[in-house]
Amino acid sequence: MTDIKAVALNEKVAFRCQLCGECCRHVNDCIMLAPMDIYRLARYLREQGEPVSGTEDVLAQYAHASWLADNFPIYLLNTVGTPNACVFLKDGRCSVYEARPQVCRMYPFSAAPGERGRDFRYLLCMEKPHHFTGGMVTVKHWISENFTREAKDGMKADYDVIPILGEKVRAMSTEEFQHLLFQFLYYRYYNYELDQPFLSQFLSNLEQLKKLTGG
Template sequence: MWREETVEELSDGRFYTANDMVKVGTDDCRGCADCCRMGPVIVLDPLDVFELNRFLGQSFEELLNETIELKVIDGLILPALKLLQKESQEEGMVCPYLGEDGRCTIHDFRPGICRLYPLGRSWENGEFRYILQVNECTHCNGTKIKVKKWLGIPNLAAYEAFCRDWHELLASARRLLEGTDPESKLRNQICIYLLRQFYLCDWNVDDFYGVFAQRRAEAMRYLGFSS
């Protein structure tokens, strides 16, 4: 998710690396699912879709029929979790993966944005640092936790490299399309290409990061970007 606010407005003003301690404890989100109801837009990256394919056994097309939708995010068409209207109006719109018990039914392979939350990423010159979004979590109790423990992602170095490469590819595509008509043929072509190359493709692979790197290199060449 890309935000308009400045880091000062969003965060405690500090930047964190994976090895830093951050006051992010939420007591295991016990009794709270606020960010799964009307929370941030959960934009899915290729790793998120790979994980959903792998653990749910559903293809991207099947997910599109049920739990995800395509949205325009800063001028590019990307998949996001599709919020569903619950029968009870008070419950409002909720994530399709939120269980009746108020817990995430895909916790072990939940999307990267959900893993981060209420941490976020602040980007500068193609690099990012973690930030603590102070106005997001309603139950943050301020317990200090190491960022990498909070994320709980195996092979974090490879994951962070993937995040940088994916972000840089999308940023390059956005720069290329800057000033073009939202309905332009070029924008349409690039959006469809990115969806085919990174989402509609077969992610039934063992080495996600290796295959992603190959597909990204192909995309960089196709779009005329230097790597």
């Protein structure tokens, strides 16, 4: 996205959700699923009676693998139809709203690694101009409502570890990384018990990833 700008927590923004579903369309290869997103979706879908027993079922049915720069593996949310709509958009509404990905929860804001000792800096995404009419939201209030402490702790830990993992991956030969790829994916996306809290498992998995890559 190019229509973004930095915002301070005390700023007010004219924003009102139009319930149009436009932010859920034209998102092919746009919505990256973090491990917490996948865990939340798996728990929610299981509670709704879907045949989901673990994160692997969500990844198999609703996501596809891709790569960030320098061969860092990720998963992206699937889309359907000619408008490339989110696979969870049903009759113009989010069918997994309670478990929607973090990027959807925070929209029209997003979080990035912080500067000058701060954990995060916040950005306003303005690519859908019709959303910015009527209403008024305070950035701090929106963030407090949609960015939980668990999500902050998980994202901060990820921001701290990903540069280390990325450096190690870049230093590997293609053959070396291909040999580790299954284990890398396992600890990042698959090694979760749905009946156990997410964060402690995630932090443990990050440590395993650091060991795996020699970090």
